[in-house]
Amino acid sequence: EAQVTQNPRYLITVTGKKLTVTCSQNMNHEYMSWYRQDPGLGLRQIYYSMNVEVTDKGDVPEGYKVSRKEKRNFPLILESPSPNQTSLYFCASGSGRGAWGPAVGELFFGEGSRLTVL
């Protein structure tokens, strides 16, 4: 089954304690991305990766790091979490830039990771 898997799904942590949210996809997608969802703000992009070893900042990258050492994995790292990073996080993957077609641009999302930083 094609899917994007995130872990953990729920996490409560304290300010300053480093954490990693893992993301893995089994669709051989080149493109992966992290979003956070906050009330009234919709989905905002944190970081994205067009391919292995290629990452770039999205709209709200402050306080986050990512790495793309393998095609299937794209972990999100919070080196020193703060309460303003309390949010619902989504990882997504897609087929990447390609020929004109109806599926291009379609992202597949994980089920989300709800993070609370106290």
Add this chain to the structure above:
Amino acid sequence: DQQVKQNSPSLSVQEGRISILNCDYTNSMFDYFLWYKKYPAEGPTFLISISSIKDKNEDGRFTVFLNKSAKHLSLHIVPSQPGDSAVYFCAASLNFGNEKLTFGTGTRLTIIP
């Protein structure tokens, strides 16, 4: 600066009637638009898309209309069903095929049986 706006946070529609969800954008360079649907405790799922060379795209009960001059798109669902109750996000991208999507804030649709 919110480049993609969904001005209605919520919408309630009677079952069987038409649901119309609206989305406005400010960046005229956006050339590909998508709608995603999200149920509670799940990730968003792709629903329908439209490229800037079209003004309408239809898929079953779902139709998306694009008015480039007004920088406006809408999603029509007809007839509305209880399973359509969800949060709907519109999204836009630059350069067709670039998955760097900019999302709107979402509209919560409730279908009343």
